[in-house]
Amino acid sequence: MARILIVGKFYPPFMGGIEEVTQTVAEKAAERHDVTVLVNNHEPGSKREMMNGVKVLRQHAVVNYKAQPISLRMFRGIDLAQFDLVNFHSPNPYVNALFVLRRALRGGPPVVVTHHMDIYGRKALRAISLPFIRHLIRSATSVIITSHKNLLVSNDLPRDAHYEVVPLGLKREAFDPDDALRAEARQWRAGLSGDAPLVGFVGRIARYKGLDVLMRALSKLDGVHAAIGGGGEYLAATKQAAIDAGVADRVHFVGRIDHRTKLKLLCSIDAFVFPSTEITEAFGLSQCEAMLCGTPVVASDLPTGVSDVSIDGKTALCVPPGDSDALAGAIRTIITDRALADRLAAAGRAHVLENMTSDIMAARTLDVFERAMARQAKAA
Template sequence: MTAEAMEAGPRKGSGADDDRPLRIALLTYKGNPFCGGQGVYVRHLSRELALLGHSVEVIGAQPYPVLDEGAGPGNPRLTELPSLDLYRSPDPFRTPKRDEYRDWVDALEVATMWTGGFPEPVTFSLRARRHLRARRGDFDVVHDNQTLGYGLLGDLGAPLVTTIHHPITVDRQLELDAAPDLKRRLSVRRWYAFTRMQKRVARRLPSVLTVSGTSRQEIIDHLGVRQDRIDVVHIGADTRLFSPDPAVPEVPGRIVTTSSADVPLKGLVHLVEALAKTRTEHPGAHLVVVGKRAEDGPVAQAIERYGLEDRVEFVKGITDAELVDLVRSAQVACVPSLYEGFSLPAAEAMATGTPLLATTGGAIPEVAGRDGETCLAVPPGDADALAAGLNRLLGDAELRARLGRAGRERVLRKFTWAQAAKGTAERYREAMSRSAATNPGRPAATATYSGSHR
């Protein structure tokens, strides 16, 4: 099957009662939408699947997913599958009290943390397997959101579909490349030890979804998954929320980006350097970063080195409406990432009609489109190119308006959550048909769960 065929949208004739509403278990080991793209994915996909008439139960651990109400005949609902929450604020890497331990999985979680590893993918998968097996018959399909843990191998009582946004081995390599010394490199290797498990699990998965053609190739190259097991279903922006609003005033010189200062992959340090260069031509240029500020590290050092303490602002914990208005108010939205498996910030900025400056890292060009048509595109990791793009956009109102209009039209045409939900549901039915063909004796799920949930 070609990549073009897999990206063409929903396919008919997959069997498994094409029109019957499905009962979906959507798993996420880290689901808060303010913690990254996985939480955004769960929130919007669950809402749009519910609007299609499906029953969606999100099963997640801390930080718990935020789900939208008012979606279709039945809201997506949350079932909490708690971890020990070892990385919570304000006491991350905490040691649990004796009465917090419930079973051997909890002990494994703490022991992995103590040795410098990240335990949540494997421990969540083990808890999820136990939960799903106890509820055999409640679901038509199980959808895992990139846990890729050992516990999800074997019989879960329903066919398994797994989303891999992009291989975490990419993040691992970029952090290793950015590590300043041997001590930091050893720490990175310990933290990312779970990627060995994810690679072993991924190769055994029958049905993988990913969000871009670039991620599909990375999954083949990095994880060794067979290409005929991978389907591309693009995700997108909530275009009802992220939309233009002429009533929101444009702030001269404002540049907006979404990034955490402690994640090298996001390329923020290069944007800070570009801002310093841009201010020689546009003294009013300033940067608003939606994300976490690091008190030390390359970004903090760059801000201090270039004297930008009052020109770079970090904001966290803002509402959806505040985020949208912030993006609308910017003269430029920027995605300086070294790599992205998709880039929701790019799609969301384009949906508001804000002109986009983005790198060509990873799948960003699939989202942002052609340089000069729907965005300005520059090579990743190139502060001079970013500065040139910023200068060009800040100095040309007509170019900003043209790119803003074209960007929104592109998102409406290709990248919406409604389209993502339709494509995902079709892949569910294909997985169910394959499972029925290979397990003809397995009875269909018929039970209705009435247990507690949030």
């Protein structure tokens, strides 16, 4: 049994895509190893607890600057030498810098970096943190990325590192709605849009999500409604975009939603729209959620892992990022051509089940961990 330290930004019950991945990997690894997760606390103070066989250490964050927690005591009481492997989830700029300095002074075990996305739109933060990020990646035994395409388009990742591709995955059983939930979904939809066509989006409402493009597309689609689930820093701007496009009466912002409500939204819509506009969108797990629920997807054709999920004409309809005319056309096609919609939905679900479940992701990640530890043992 090996001792593994997983370093992340936050951990459930704080929810986000990275946090879900961290939890899935930690719990799978804990079936065979002694696993500790070290993260910032999303609430004031520090806390230690055991969750599903995983020791979770939540360190007090002194301040949260531009969505980046800063905890100067992150590694207090942590002896890296007691672990056989560290899995570092990136980007996590301030913790990354502390970790690099800690290793430089005291050494430590082999490191596997899980790189989720580059840093965009924060020039000062990127300039300060990028040297530490690149140093850590170059010194890592392995670097996990969700798609080889992300390496090709990345401005942050050095090419002289050892990369391994592990696509993200979902818990299949969490996205298998039963007849009762689908009946609730039909009622939920009727309360929003009546008999009118309804498309939807679920996720963090951020600049790069392209929801302003969706608002402009809706202005070209008479009578089509949209349900938007989630919150974020661009919520107010997105609501204003709906007003500017003249579609505010057809856009339903349902706020942050629990898992059951998410399932109702995904099961009730005619199409899931994923209009992201920047390569910040490295994978797009919400596409997989919609596909598992049997909902056809319209997505931006980004040169990242997004297009590993949404394959144009096979598992989804894809359009150029930022093109509201093309987005409106694809939505119209899905709504009017139900045979095509059903074919894409079936193919999308099969694609996710074959390649992007949490069991597959966790098993592949654990294999990377164990090979990294084996190489270290052989070198010693």
